[in-house]
Amino acid sequence: MSDTPAKSYGRKSIRLSVKPSDLMAEPALRPGIWTARVITLFPNAFPGVLEESLTGRALNEGKWNLELTDLRSFGVGKHRNVDDTPAGGGAGMVLRPDVVGAAVEDATRNARGNCPLVYLSPRGRRFDQAMARSWSEADGVTLLCGRFEGVDQRVLDHYGFTEVSLGDFVLTGGEIAAQAMIDATVRLLPSVLGNADSIEDESHSHGLLEHPQYTRPAEWMDRPIPEVLMSGHHGKIEEWRQKMAEQITRERRPDMWDAYQKNKGE
Structure with missing residues (x-):
């Protein structure tokens, strides 16, 4: 587990850490609230557009929670390395299973109920309205944002990730896709859209x-x-x-x- 707190957003939220926190300054996450957990190398990219309009208002009103886990904080060695060269050779770098696995364990340790594990990948099933509705009926979702040449297959198999794609094209990472999917899902939550x-x-x-x-x-x-x-x-x-x-x-x-x-x- 990392000493670096994961960021959380919402009217009722707490920064997750192995260190004691000031509960008066950081109230605990509200139980039973739909939560999007995002594992990413770029936590500062969030909330991004999710902070705007109805989705942002619902976030501020505590109708859903956003928890961010910084993948870099689980990196190996002095330079917090998160990737290595592909086994068998080839171009690019691959996210290490020990790094990603530690981040997944940390991100999901407070998850309860039905919370699908999703790896955002161009080779996954294409995201659609039916999937957004299914996620909105769950207790939340954990999204792993890919980078480089992807993630070591062993970590995906071990935790049972479902691979999901935003469309038939390739992005530099999963952060944009994660925001789009969260937005599509959150607006389906009861009381968020209002109509x-x-x-x-x-x-x-x-x-x-x-x-x-x-x-x-x-x-x-x-x-x-x-x-x-x-x-x-x-x-x-x-x-x-x-x-x-x-x-x-x-x-x-x-x-x-x-x-x-x-x-x-x-």
Whole structure:
């Protein structure tokens, strides 16, 4: 275990450390609150965008917790080395299993209940709305941010990490992906967004992309709002929105459209 405290965020939080802390200055984490635990070489990258808007307000109000574990503090030797050359040769460096393993043990020692272990990796299953909803129904999630050529496979196998990718592209590290995934998940927590209907109507919630949205003024740059939306006829409005959602999904995401058609037939 490291002597370096892991950073925690939220209205009710405590910095995790082997050293005694001033509990009056650092109140304990609230039990039962959904918690995102992030293991990273760059803890100063957080909260980042998660500190803004509804997600940030919910964090400050103690509706979810963010705990950060600095991977560097578990490094080996004088220079806190966290990586080494790939076994068998090759370019780049690989995060060491002894370093990552110690960080995982430290980050998860207070985890309770269902808290998936996730390694952010371009070779993982692609993150989607269904996964975000699943995580939001858990007690939290632990995200390991990869760097360099990745993590020694043994540590992933030992702890049973699930590999998850933000998309079919490669980032320099997992921090940006972690923030995107946390944001997508936190907004699904009860009381965070504040309007359950808006979640139900948005893209991906029913297997379709969202229909177009309009607001005042009624005409802009010679482009009027579709007449049906101004009719006040709720049945026709819903019919139009469904038709547009289907059309957009069919044109832009044929993979989603095929899955939608299949689910409709079952």
